[in-house]
Amino acid sequence: xxxxxxxxxxxxxxxxxxxxxxxxxxxxxxxxxxxxxxxxxxxxxxxxxxxxxxxxxxxxxxxxxxxxxxxxxxxxxxxxxxxxxxxxxxxxxxxxxxxxxxxxxxxxxxxxxxxxxxxxxxxxxxxxxxxxxxxxxxxxxxxx
Numbered sequence: 831x832x833x834x835x836x837x838x839x840x841x842x843x844x845x846x847x848x849x850x851x852x853x854x855x856x857x858x859x860x861x862x863x864x865x866x867x868x869x870x871x872x873x874x875x876x877x878x879x880x881x882x883x884x885x886x887x888x889x890x891x892x893x894x895x896x897x898x899x900x901x902x903x904x905x906x907x908x909x910x911x912x913x914x915x916x917x918x919x920x921x922x923x924x925x926x927x928x929x930x931x932x933x934x935x936x937x938x939x940x941x942x943x944x945x946x947x948x949x950x951x952x953x954x955x956x957x958x959x960x961x962x963x964x965x966x967x968x969x970x971x972x973x974x
Contacts, residue, residue: 832889833898835859841902842885849903849933850910857883857909865890868944869901871908883909900940903933907941 838859846854862870870886885905887898907929911918918925922943930941 831895831898832892833861833887833895835861837895838885838887838898838902841899842906845899845903845906849937850906854906854909854913855883857885860884860886861889862886863890864888868897869905871905871912873909873912883913885909896940900942903939904930904941904943907933 839856842854842856842859846852865888867886868888868891872884872886874882876882885902887901887905907926908921910916911926911929916925927943930943933939934941
Protein backbone atom coordinates (compact mmCIF):
# COMPACT_ATOMS: atom_id res chain seq x y z
CA UNK A 831 0.00 0.00 0.00
CA UNK A 832 0.97 3.62 -0.38
CA UNK A 833 -0.09 5.59 2.69
CA UNK A 834 -1.90 8.95 2.51
CA UNK A 835 -1.67 11.98 4.77
CA UNK A 836 -5.13 11.31 6.31
CA UNK A 837 -3.98 7.76 7.16
CA UNK A 838 -0.75 9.11 8.69
CA UNK A 839 -2.76 11.55 10.82
CA UNK A 840 -5.11 8.76 11.91
CA UNK A 841 -2.16 6.60 13.01
CA UNK A 842 -0.48 9.58 14.67
CA UNK A 843 -3.61 10.34 16.70
CA UNK A 844 -4.06 6.67 17.65
CA UNK A 845 -0.47 6.16 18.83
CA UNK A 846 -0.23 9.61 20.42
CA UNK A 847 -3.04 8.51 22.73
CA UNK A 848 -1.77 4.98 23.33
CA UNK A 849 1.93 5.70 23.86
CA UNK A 850 2.31 9.43 24.56
CA UNK A 851 -0.94 10.19 26.47
CA UNK A 852 -1.88 12.75 23.78
CA UNK A 853 1.01 14.97 24.88
CA UNK A 854 2.27 15.65 21.34
CA UNK A 855 0.65 18.49 19.41
CA UNK A 856 -0.40 17.58 15.88
CA UNK A 857 2.48 18.36 13.51
CA UNK A 858 2.37 19.01 9.78
CA UNK A 859 2.54 15.83 7.73
CA UNK A 860 4.32 15.50 4.39
CA UNK A 861 4.90 12.69 1.93
CA UNK A 862 8.30 12.35 0.33
CA UNK A 863 9.48 10.30 -2.61
CA UNK A 864 12.88 9.12 -1.40
CA UNK A 865 14.44 5.69 -1.21
CA UNK A 866 17.11 6.74 1.31
CA UNK A 867 14.75 7.50 4.23
CA UNK A 868 11.54 5.89 5.39
CA UNK A 869 10.66 8.85 7.59
CA UNK A 870 11.94 12.11 9.01
CA UNK A 871 11.07 14.37 11.92
CA UNK A 872 11.84 18.07 11.48
CA UNK A 873 11.38 21.12 13.65
CA UNK A 874 12.13 24.79 13.22
CA UNK A 875 11.56 28.01 15.09
CA UNK A 876 8.77 30.05 13.51
CA UNK A 877 8.47 32.82 16.07
CA UNK A 878 9.82 34.00 19.36
CA UNK A 879 8.31 31.13 21.34
CA UNK A 880 6.88 28.98 18.57
CA UNK A 881 8.22 25.85 16.95
CA UNK A 882 6.87 24.17 13.82
CA UNK A 883 6.98 20.37 13.75
CA UNK A 884 6.78 18.14 10.67
CA UNK A 885 6.70 14.39 10.22
CA UNK A 886 7.63 13.28 6.71
CA UNK A 887 6.97 9.75 5.42
CA UNK A 888 8.46 8.22 2.28
CA UNK A 889 6.05 6.64 -0.19
CA UNK A 890 8.83 5.44 -2.47
CA UNK A 891 8.27 1.83 -1.38
CA UNK A 892 4.98 -0.03 -1.44
CA UNK A 893 4.82 -1.24 2.18
CA UNK A 894 2.30 -2.87 4.50
CA UNK A 895 0.52 -0.61 7.00
CA UNK A 896 2.49 -2.19 9.86
CA UNK A 897 5.76 -0.96 8.33
CA UNK A 898 4.35 2.58 7.98
CA UNK A 899 3.15 2.47 11.61
CA UNK A 900 6.66 1.50 12.75
CA UNK A 901 8.04 4.49 10.83
CA UNK A 902 5.39 6.90 12.15
CA UNK A 903 5.98 5.85 15.76
CA UNK A 904 9.77 6.00 15.17
CA UNK A 905 9.39 9.65 14.13
CA UNK A 906 6.94 10.33 16.97
CA UNK A 907 9.62 9.17 19.40
CA UNK A 908 12.03 11.76 17.96
CA UNK A 909 9.22 14.32 18.29
CA UNK A 910 8.55 13.34 21.93
CA UNK A 911 12.24 13.65 22.89
CA UNK A 912 12.47 17.08 21.22
CA UNK A 913 9.12 18.30 22.56
CA UNK A 914 9.97 17.27 26.13
CA UNK A 915 13.48 18.74 25.73
CA UNK A 916 15.08 15.46 26.78
CA UNK A 917 18.84 15.49 26.26
CA UNK A 918 20.20 12.44 24.46
CA UNK A 919 23.65 11.49 23.18
CA UNK A 920 22.57 11.66 19.50
CA UNK A 921 19.42 11.44 17.38
CA UNK A 922 19.35 7.66 17.89
CA UNK A 923 21.14 7.83 21.21
CA UNK A 924 20.89 5.89 24.44
CA UNK A 925 17.53 7.34 25.54
CA UNK A 926 15.97 6.98 22.08
CA UNK A 927 17.10 3.35 21.83
CA UNK A 928 15.85 2.56 25.33
CA UNK A 929 12.41 4.08 24.69
CA UNK A 930 12.21 2.45 21.23
CA UNK A 931 12.86 -0.96 22.80
CA UNK A 932 10.26 -0.31 25.53
CA UNK A 933 7.63 0.73 22.96
CA UNK A 934 8.44 -2.21 20.69
CA UNK A 935 8.18 -4.73 23.51
CA UNK A 936 5.04 -3.27 25.07
CA UNK A 937 3.03 -2.70 21.87
CA UNK A 938 4.43 -5.33 19.51
CA UNK A 939 5.97 -2.77 17.16
CA UNK A 940 9.38 -2.78 15.48
CA UNK A 941 10.88 0.61 16.31
CA UNK A 942 14.50 0.50 15.19
CA UNK A 943 17.11 2.57 13.49
CA UNK A 944 17.44 0.66 10.27
CA UNK A 945 20.31 0.94 7.85
CA UNK A 946 18.11 -0.70 5.22
CA UNK A 947 15.75 1.83 3.63
CA UNK A 948 13.32 -0.97 2.94
CA UNK A 949 12.77 -1.69 6.66
CA UNK A 950 10.41 -4.65 6.61
CA UNK A 951 10.44 -4.95 2.82
CA UNK A 952 12.12 -7.95 1.28
CA UNK A 953 15.07 -7.44 -1.05
CA UNK A 954 13.08 -9.17 -3.82
CA UNK A 955 10.20 -6.69 -3.47
CA UNK A 956 12.58 -3.72 -3.46
CA UNK A 957 14.34 -5.04 -6.58
CA UNK A 958 11.01 -5.58 -8.34
CA UNK A 959 9.96 -2.02 -7.51
CA UNK A 960 13.29 -0.62 -8.79
CA UNK A 961 12.84 -2.49 -12.08
CA UNK A 962 9.26 -1.24 -12.42
CA UNK A 963 10.30 2.39 -11.77
CA UNK A 964 13.16 2.06 -14.26
CA UNK A 965 10.76 0.69 -16.87
CA UNK A 966 8.30 3.55 -16.19
CA UNK A 967 11.09 6.11 -16.76
CA UNK A 968 12.23 4.35 -19.96
CA UNK A 969 8.68 4.24 -21.38
CA UNK A 970 8.14 7.86 -20.37
CA UNK A 971 11.26 8.95 -22.31
CA UNK A 972 10.16 7.01 -25.38
CA UNK A 973 6.81 8.81 -25.38
CA UNK A 974 8.38 12.27 -25.49
